[in-house]
Amino acid sequence: MINPAGNRALAGRVAVVAGATRGAGRGIAAALGEAGATVVCTGRTSSTVNLRSDYDRPETVEETAQLVDELGGVGVAIPTDHLDVVQVRALAERLRSDYGVVDVLVNDIWGAENLKGPPSTWDRPMWEHDLSDGLRILRLGVDTHLITSHCLLPLLVTRPGGLLVEVTDGTAEFNAHHYRLSAFYDLAKVSVNRIAFSQGHDLAPFGCTAVAVTPGWLRSEMMLENYGVSATNWRDALDPCRADGGPVAPPSFTESETPLFLGRGVAAIAADPDRARWNQRSASSVQLAREYGFTDVDGRQPDAWAEQ
Numbered sequence: 001m002i003n004p005a006g007n008r009a010l011a012g013r014v015a016v017v018a019g020a021t022r023g024a025g026r027g028i029a030a031a032l033g034e035a036g037a038t039v040v041c042t043g044r045t046s047s048t049v050n051l052r053s054d055y056d057r058p059e060t061v062e063e064t065a066q067l068v069d070e071l072g073g074v075g076v077a078i079p080t081d082h083l084d085v086v087q088v089r090a091l092a093e094r095l096r097s098d099y100g101v102v103d104v105l106v107n108d109i110w111g112a113e114n115l116k117g118p119p120s121t122w123d124r125p126m127w128e129h130d131l132s133d134g135l136r137i138l139r140l141g142v143d144t145h146l147i148t149s150h151c152l153l154p155l156l157v158t159r160p161g162g163l164l165v166e167v168t169d170g171t172a173e174f175n176a177h178h179y180r181l182s183a184f185y186d187l188a189k190v191s192v193n194r195i196a197f198s199q200g201h202d203l204a205p206f207g208c209t210a211v212a213v214t215p216g217w218l219r220s221e222m223m224l225e226n227y228g229v230s231a232t233n234w235r236d237a238l239d240p241c242r243a244d245g246g247p248v249a250p251p252s253f254t255e256s257e258t259p260l261f262l263g264r265g266v267a268a269i270a271a272d273p274d275r276a277r278w279n280q281r282s283a284s285s286v287q288l289a290r291e292y293g294f295t296d297v298d299g300r301q302p303d304a305w306a307e308q
Contacts (some may be wrong), residue, residue, distance in 0.1 A: 001273075008035060008036030008072065009035050009036065009216060009267075009271035010032060010035035010037035010073075010103075010104075010267065010270055010271055011035075011036035011037070012035050012036075012038075013036075013037045013038070013103040013104065013270070014037070014038050014040070014095075014099045014101060014102055014103050014104070015029075015032045015037045015038065015039045015040065015103060015104035015105075015106065015268065015270070016039075016042065016045075016102050016104070016105050016106065016107060016152060016187070017029040017032070017039060017040070017041055017042070017064075017106040017108060018042050018082055018105070018106060018107050018109050018144075018148050018152075019042070019043055019082070019107070019108035019109040019110060019111075019167075019275075020039075020041035020042060020043055020061055020065075020106075021041075021043035021044070021045045021053075021059050021061050021064060022045075022058060022059040022064075022121070022220065022221050023055065023108075023110075023218060023220040023222070023259055023262070024108050024167055024215050024218060024220070024259050024262050025041075025043070025064075025106070025108035025167070025259075026059070026067070026259055027258065027259025027261070027262055027263035028106050028108060028110065028165075028167070028263040028266045028267075029065075029067070029068055029130055029261045029263070030064075030066050030067050030068060030071055030223035030259075030260055030263055031260055031263025031264045031265075031266060031267040032068070032073060032104065032263070032267050032270070033067065033068030033069070033070075033071040033072060033074075033075060034071045034072060034251070034264075034267065035073070035074030035075070035267045035271060036072055036073055036272070037073050037074075037103075037104070037267075037270075038073065038076065038099075038194075039065070039068045039073050039074065039075055039076065040076045040077075040095065041061045041064040041065045041076065041077050041078070041079040041080055041301070042076060042077075042078050042079070042082070042091065043060075043061045043064075043078075043079065043080065044058050044079065044080070044081050044111070044284075045057065045059060045060050045061065046061055046062060046077070046079035046142045046200045047060045047062045047063075048062065048077075048079065049079040051079055051080075052081075053103035053111065054111045054112065054114060054115070054136075054140065055111065055113070055114065055222075055267060056263060057221070057222070058180065058195050059221060060077075061077040061078070061079055062077045065077035069122045072191060076092055076190070077262075077265040078094065078152040080116060081084075082109045082144040082147060082148050083139060083140070083143060083144055083147065085147055085151070087168060088147050088152070088219070089151050090153045091151070092151040092152050092154070092155065095152070095155055096155060097308050099155075099209050100155075100158070101155055101156075101158050102152055102156045102162065102271050103156075103161070103162055103163065103166070103270075104162070104163045104164075104266075105148075105149070105153070105156055105162075105164050105165070106165045106266060107145045107147065107148055107149065107164070107165065107166050107192075108165075108167040109140070109141075109143055109144035109145060109166060110140060110167075111139040111140045112136065112137040112141055112185075112188070113222060115133045115136055115137050115140075115176070115183055116137065116182065116184075116185050117129075117133075117182075121182075122181040123179070123181070123182075124182065124293075126182060126184065127201065129182055129183070130133065131183060133184075134182070134183070135184075136146075136184070137184045137185060137188050138184060138187065138191075139186055140188075141189070141191070141192070142187075142188055142191045142195075143190035144191070145166060145192060145195055147197070149164065149195075153199070153202075153203070153236070156208055157203065157206040157208055158159045158307040160206065160207025160208065160284030161207060161208065161209075161275075162203070162207075162208035162209070162211040162268050163208065163209050163210075163269060163275055164196070164199055164200075164203060164205070164208065164209065164211070165190070165210075165211055165212075165213055165233040165266050165269070166193070166196040166199075166210065166211070166212045166213070167212075167213055167214070167215075167262075168189050168192035168193055168213075168214050168273075168282075169189045169214055169215075170189055170190075170193075170214055170235070171193070171212075171214055171282040171283065171284055171287075171305075172190075172194075172212065172282040173282070174251055174305065174308070175190045175193060176190075176226055178308070192212060193212045193282045195212075196210045196211055196212035196280065196282065197210075197280045197282075199211075200279040200280035201280065203279070204276075204279055207276075208241060209269075209275050209276050209278055209279045210278075210280065211269060211278040211279065211281055211282065211283065212278060212281070212282035212283075213262060213265060213266060213282070213283055213284070213285070213288070214262075214282070214284050214285070215257060215259070215262040215284070215285050215286060216255065216256065216257050216261075216285055216286060216302060216303065216305055217252065217253065217255060217257065217260065217304035218256070218257060218258075218259060218262075219231065219234055219256045219257060219258055219259070220259060223256075225245060226247070227247055227249050227253075228244065228246035228247065229246070231258070234256070235254075237249040237253060238251065238253055238254065238301050252304065254302075255303055255304040255306070256304060257285060257286075257296050257302045257304070258296055258297050260296065260297055261283040261285050261289065261295075261296040261297075261302070262288075264288075264289075264294045265283070265285050265289060265292070265294070267287030267295060268288060268291075268292040269288070272292075284303055284305055286302065286303040286304075286305065289301040
């Protein structure tokens, strides 16, 4: 089963993917588009508005919205800095005016990939990390989620059935028993799981659901670039005798996944009439794939967490 939602199961539904510029956010927006949803794509990197991003990369929210259109949904790009309360409130007002409701809100805001540092800097005592960078990680990875939920959840609870998805790195169970790179990164990723749990408590009386989700080893644009490969030849990174002399990925890279894999999991939850069973829980992309029977674009169900 390739598309878990299938048959435009989300047609007529309004979704907001905060942080849809690239990576998991773009994959989630694409999968919601596959299912026929109207997908509002937000983020700081835009071809029309000059907002400052922590990344110097070419992907834009307008490109993501176009991808949603191409996959059968309706893509709408609204450039937004989710650390700026004024901008997020303006986003909420536009959504209220244009749609009157939000059926699915995805908080995939991050932007701190560069701040976490290369592997050589991981597992150091927290006092050996740059304090400004560490606090910026928390601002980008935690404050953005709280600001966005505070401004947009009033639109989600206008009718029963709304879904809030918090995107993080690692399930609550995994992160409870594994230290994640640094005290700052660890706190950011653990916090998002707990934010979903807390918001699920608030949303349940309104008939709405909050769930935290995590990809496995994500073949994002930045990860592919890191190994000098593309979405089509990514397996070349596993070749220890690469002709191009590029960096060689570890064997576990065979279990990496495209951003669309997690996206199809989010679309499956959104299309599930019994989605409330996920309230206050956390799940990985492969757990959702096994539950709903969908696959990644190559027909597999990769499981990077089995290697941990």
